[in-house]
Amino acid sequence: MQIASTFVDNQSLIGLQNGANRIFVTRDSPIPPACLRLFRNGVLQTQTLDYWAVANNVVHFNYSPRVADFLTCFYRYPSTYFYQGSQFADAEVPGVLNNNFFTLQLNQIPYPVESLEFYWNGILMVPGQDYSLSSNNLTLLTARGYNPDIDVLQTFYRFAGVCAGIPSFADNEIPGGVVDGNNATFTLANIPIGVITGFSLKIYINGVLVSSTKDYGFTNPTTILFNDAPPVGSVIRAFYRYTDITTVAARSQAFLKADIVPYLQRNLNDVSAKVWPVSTIEQIVNQGEVDIANDLNSTWIRFPLGIRATVGVYSLPANLKQITRITYRGFKLDMIDQNQLSILSPVYRDTRSTPRWASIQYDGYYGLRLFPVPSENLPILSDQNSIYLDTNLRNECVISGYLYPTECTKFFQLPDYLFRRTIRFFVLWKCFGMEGIGQILETSQYYKARFESQMMKNKKYMTQVYSSKEMMLSDVPKVGYGRKPHRPLLPENFGVIV
Amino acid sequence: MLTRLQYQTRIQQNLSDVTGVFFSASDCNESMQDGYDEVLLETQCYESVANIVFDANKLYYNIYDGVPNFWRPVRMFSKASNRWIRFVDVNYLDKLRMDWELANAAPWWAYIVNFQYLGLFPHYTPAISNSFDLFYKVGRDVLSSDTQLIQIPDPFNKVLENYVTADLLETISEFKKAQTYWADYNKGLEQLRIHVVARMNSTFDRQLNDLSINQ
Numbered sequence: 132m133q134i135a136s137t138f139v140d141n142q143s144l145i146g147l148q149n150g151a152n153r154i155f156v157t158r159d160s161p162i163p164p165a166c167l168r169l170f171r172n173g174v175l176q177t178q179t180l181d182y183w184a185v186a187n188n189v190v191h192f193n194y195s196p197r198v199a200d201f202l203t204c205f206y207r208y209p210s211t212y213f214y215q216g217s218q219f220a221d222a223e224v225p226g227v228l229n230n231n232f233f234t235l236q237l238n239q240i241p242y243p244v245e246s247l248e249f250y251w252n253g254i255l256m257v258p259g260q261d262y263s264l265s266s267n268n269l270t271l272l273t274a275r276g277y278n279p280d281i282d283v284l285q286t287f288y289r290f291a292g293v294c295a296g297i298p299s300f301a302d303n304e305i306p307g308g309v310v311d312g313n314n315a316t317f318t319l320a321n322i323p324i325g326v327i328t329g330f331s332l333k334i335y336i337n338g339v340l341v342s343s344t345k346d347y348g349f350t351n352p353t354t355i356l357f358n359d360a361p362p363v364g365s366v367i368r369a370f371y372r373y374t375d376i377t378t379v380a381a382r383s384q385a386f387l388k389a390d391i392v393p394y395l396q397r398n399l400n401d402v403s404a405k406v407w408p409v410s411t412i413e414q415i416v417n418q419g420e421v422d423i424a425n426d427l428n429s430t431w432i433r434f435p436l437g438i439r440a441t442v443g444v445y446s447l448p449a450n451l452k453q454i455t456r457i458t459y460r461g462f463k464l465d466m467i468d469q470n471q472l473s474i475l476s477p478v479y480r481d482t483r484s485t486p487r488w489a490s491i492q493y494d495g496y497y498g499l500r501l502f503p504v505p506s507e508n509l510p511i512l513s514d515q516n517s518i519y520l521d522t523n524l525r526n527e528c529v530i531s532g533y534l535y536p537t538e539c540t541k542f543f544q545l546p547d548y549l550f551r552r553t554i555r556f557f558v559l560w561k562c563f564g565m566e567g568i569g570q571i572l573e574t575s576q577y578y579k580a581r582f583e584s585q586m587m588k589n590k591k592y593m594t595q596v597y598s599s600k601e602m603m604l605s606d607v608p609k610v611g612y613g614r615k616p617h618r619p620l621l622p623e624n625f626g627v628i629v
Numbered sequence: 630m631l632t633r634l635q636y637q638t639r640i641q642q643n644l645s646d647v648t649g650v651f652f653s654a655s656d657c658n659e660s661m662q663d664g665y666d667e668v669l670l671e672t673q674c675y676e677s678v679a680n681i682v683f684d685a686n687k688l689y690y691n692i693y694d695g696v697p698n699f700w701r702p703v704r705m706f707s708k709a710s711n712r713w714i715r716f717v718d719v720n721y722l723d724k725l726r727m728d729w730e731l732a733n734a735a736p737w738w739a740y741i742v743n744f745q746y747l748g749l750f751p752h753y754t755p756a757i758s759n760s761f762d763l764f765y766k767v768g769r770d771v772l773s774s775d776t777q778l779i780q781i782p783d784p785f786n787k788v789l790e791n792y793v794t795a796d797l798l799e800t801i802s803e804f805k806k807a808q809t810y811w812a813d814y815n816k817g818l819e820q821l822r823i824h825v826v827a828r829m830n831s832t833f834d835r836q837l838n839d840l841s842i843n844q
Contacts, residue, residue, distance in 0.1 A: 382694045394659060398800050431743040433689070456719065461731040463723055520686040521752065524730055531742075546693070546744050548670060548700060548768035552663045577804060592670050592768075596701040596744045599716045 138207045138289070140245035141258065144169075144190070148200070153192045160187035161206035165302040168205045168370065171196060173254035174338035177366050178303065181338075201257050205248070207300075218537075219372070222330040222343055223286045225269055232276030237267040239290035247288040253339035283342045287333065291449045298324055298331075298372040306334070306355060306369050315360040319353045321373035332371040336361050386543045388416055391551065395558050399569075406569035407562050417538040419557035424536035424544045426586060427593050431455070433518045436499075436528045438509035443480060443501055444494045450535040451497075457531075459486050460509075461524045464501070469493040472502055480504070486528075549589050556582035631786055634775035636661060636793070639786075643794040643810075652797050662772050664792030665779060669700070672822045675767040675780045676703065683709060685756035688730055692763065693745035700768025702741060709759035710735040714749075722750050736761075785824070788817035 139159060146155035161167040164184050169176040176182055176192075183191045196202055218239075225235035241247040244264055249256045251273075256262050263270045269286075271277065277284060301321055308317035323332040334341050334355070341347060347357045361367060392412050396402050399412075424430060436445055438459075457464040467475070467488050476482050479502050486501035494500050512523035536544050543550050556578050564575035631639075637657050641647050649657075669675050679696045692699050705714040717738045722729045732751035740748040770780060781789055795810035 382697060397656060397659075400800065429744070431746060458728075458730060461728045463727045519689040519691070519746075520684075521688050521730060521733075521754070522686050524688075546700075546768070548666050552667065555663075574802060588667075588671075592700070593744060597741050599702050599704070600741060601715050601717055 138205075138246065140205055140243065141203050141247075142205070142245075144202045144204060148196055148198055148202070150198050151195050153195050155190050155192070155196075155202070157188045157190070157204055157206065159206075159208055162208040163302065166206050166300065170201075170203050170205075170255050170338075172201050173256065175255075175335045175340075175368065176338065177368065180366060201260070203255070203257075218290050219331065220286070220288050220290060222332075223288075224284055224344075225286055227277065227279070228268065232278070233271045235269040235271070235277065235284070237269060237286060237288070239288070240267045241288035242291045243289070247286060250283075250285045250287075250340045252283050253335075253341060255340075283345050285340065285342060301369065301371050301373055304369045304371075306367055310361055310363060310365050310367065312363040313360050315357040316350070317355045317357070317367065319355065319369060319371070321371075322353055323371035323373055331373075332369060335368045335370075336365050338366070382547060386547060386550070388413065388420075388543065391416060391554065394551070395555060398555055398559060399562055401569070406567070407565075411565075412558060412562070415558050415561045416554060419554050419561070420543060420545065420550075421536045421538055423550070423553055423557070423586070423589070425452075427545070427589060428452070428533045429546065429593075430534040430536060430544050431531070432534055433529055433531045435511040435513045435518060435523070436530055437511045438501075438505045438507070438528050440506055440508050441483065441504060443504035445499045445501070446495075447491075447497045447499050447530075448534075449497060450537055451530075452533045452535045454489075454491060454499075454530060454532040457489050457528070458524065459501075459505075459528045460526065461521075462487075464489040466491065472500070475502065546593075549585075549592060553582065553585050553589060556585050630778045630780065630783060632776050632778055633658065633661060633772050636779065636786075636789060637775070639790050640793045640797070643790065644797060651801070656797065656800070657793060658772065660793045660796045661779075661789065664789050664796065665772060665781075666769050667792065668781060668788055668818065668821070669767055669770060671818055672825050673766050674782070674821060674825045675770060677765060677767050679763045679765065680760050681763055682760045683736075683753050683757055686752070686754055688748055688752050689742065690747045690749070691745060692747050692765075696763070696765065698767045698769050698771070699763075700766045701744075702739075702747065702763060702765050704764040705739055706762045706764075707736055707759075708761060709753075709757055712737075714739050714761065716741055719748075722748075725750075781821070782824075785817060785821040788814060788821055791817060 139157075139161075142158060144155035144157060146152055148155075157167070161184075164187075165178075167178075167184065167190075169182060169190065171181070178184060181193055183193070220237070220239055220241075223238060225237050228234040228236045237247075241264065245258075247258070247264060249258075249262060249269065251261070258264065259272075261271070261273055263272060299321075301319070301323075304320060306317035306319055308314055319332075323330065330343050332343065334347070341357075345358075347355050350356050392409055393402070395412055395416070396404060396407075399407060401407055434448070436457075438445075454466065457466070464486055465488050467490055469490060472479050472488065472490050472493075475488065479500075482503040483506040484503035486503060486505055488502045490500045490502065492498065509526060509528055512527050513520075513529070517523060518529065543554075545553070560575055560578035560582050562569060562575075563571045563578065637654060638647075640657055640661075641649060641652070644652060646652055677698065679692075679699070681690065681692075681695065684690075692702070702716065705716070706712070707714055714736055715738050717740060719740050719742075722738065722740055726732060729750045730748075733754040734751035735753070736749040736751060738750045740750065742748055767780075772779070779789065791810045791814035795807040795814060798804075798807040798810065
């Protein structure tokens with residue numbers, strides 16, 4: 132089931148680590164409990180074998196952690212969605228920077244920094260002790276550098292941005308299959324996400340992460356084939372993200388991007404992908420979708436904003452394009468600019484009360500300033516379902532607005548009545564214009580014109596959605612009769628005393 | 630009205646490909662779906678009505694996901710209060726009450742948020758076992774079988790036929806041949822558009838004549 136979540140990353144356990152104490156506490160309660168991943172010295176601990184979850188946030192180790200043991204945990208709990216750091220980078224092998232095998236580089240900047248899971252030959256490395264992170268550069272603090280022939284590095288992290296589709300999570304799943312030392316085939320309950328954003332599956336054998344490139348492959352989307360059968364008694368656990376099939380039925384998610392590729396190949400007369408590889412078409416589809424969705428303002432959302440007392444500036448999601456409405460405890464906040472704000476109060480940074488105005492962009496591109504500065508805490512209460520109800524409205528700050536489209540979703544973010552034709556013209560335009568044996572510039576220009584014409588039509592269709600709206604007095608155009616009274620025409624020589 | 634299969638036969642004859650050698654049935658069907666989508670949007674010739682239950686506490690209804698072929702609303706009628714609900718702008722609601730999202734009562738106004746969502750003001754807080762009728766224009770009628778009737782009136786069958794023929798000719802880079810069909814398509818589309826509006830207006834005129842108002 133899709134659940135909006137807050138992630139807790141690389142958090143140390145609370146408790147006395149004296150070699151005798153076995154009971155520790157996590158700061159929040161992992162929900163669902165199975166999502167807790169607890170590491171001791173970089174090795175994943177197995178529930179019931181290594182520890183018991185006694186209560187919501189209390190763990191009881193079977194063996195007391197030693198003083199020098201490094202304990203860390205990752206988990207999540209339902210709360211918000213749509214915050215920076217919602218895009219996932221999976222199973223990424225960091226690149227070597229400047230031939231220095233102690234300095235590695237990630238494709239993105241992890242956000243938050245704690246979300247980075249850096250595995251060296253399957254063992255989770257300790258930040259500050261094994262490596263340090265600056266921006267997207269990872270410096271190894273170990274005695275030896277990275278040897279690509281021997282070492283298997285994997286990183287998993289989140290980075291800034293908003294994922295349009297909220298995935299479901301499989302936690303602590305025991306893959307189906309007999310662990311008898313001979314069997315190498317195991318099955319998963321769902322298909323791990325990995326078509327576009329990377330490979331989300333993490334499989335641990337006896338607490339050590341195995342590699343999708345070196346240790347196993349897939350015979351079908353849910354069946355894993357290990358290169359070597361796991362030994363008898365091995366404990367295998369899988370964690371991954373997947374798309375809940377029940378949610379695909381929703382109309383806005385009914386069209387998988389992968390499904391449109393054969394259709395486009397037929398239109399390109401390249402069914403066997405000899406001229407344009409599937410990856411090229413997928414890339415163009417993604418680009419096209421972003422261009423079209425951006426032009427049509429197709430993604431509207433509501434999301435809660437957590438308010439903290441005395442904090443006036445809040446960071447908005449990186450891909451929030453435009454705010455259409457903000458409510459604070461159900462009351463609308465008026466958007467004003469910095470000049471108006473300074474006129475309202477020269478001490479706007481210190482005035483504390485219930486916010487009535489908001490100003491965007493002057494405190495950084497993603498900064499939202501509330502005025503007066505809130506004098507109370509308003510935690511996030513709604514999830515992606517209840518945000519459309521009034522249940523929490525009186526005790527929450529809610530923002531509505533349009534999103535910049537992203538490429539990370541597997542589904543189209545466009546209305547189904549226009550996306551296929553439009554995407555098709557875009558892809559044909561781009562494919563025929565690309566360098567290579569398929570290049571036909573005249574044809575490319577033809578489809579460019581078709582695409583532009585289609586976009587004009589699309590804008591009309593999207594505007595017509597509002598055509599049933601009744602005109603009010605406020606809708607009267609600002610120019611024309613009736614808006615301003617005519618200037619009086621005075622008689623000739625009016626006021627002249629003879 | 631013709632079925633998908635009847636259209637397919639006509640199109641194959643236009644392309645001199647009765648046995649489907651150059652263009653398979655699936656090529657033809659995909660193109661037909663694209664063309665049908667466009668004709669529905671351009672001419673607004675297909676209207677329908679959906680019955681939607683009032684949910685407790687719900688402010689914003691996801692109509693797009695809830696009604697499979699919904700494109701845009703035309704009218705709304707609340708069965709609970711036996712009254713029409715008017716579509717207005719959010720600015721109008723803000724002027725009425727800056728906290729209109731908190732108001733609880735029988736809905737009087739609806740706010741079209743975007744192609745997907747519809748907001749109600751006021752809205753019901755306790756669950757009521759009643760519903761509203763949403764009259765809407767269809768934007769996408771999924772063609773899933775050969776026997777399915779395509780909702781285009783008979784005199785205008787050529788419109789879709791021309792679209793698909795031109796579209797398929799384009800896929801084999803026969804742009805000049807396609808142009809003839811595109812020209813016919815555009816002409817037919819315009820006629821159908823006028824027909825849909827005129828058909829509605831004629832009724833209106835007659836009603837006014839009956840009342841001796843339209844003198």
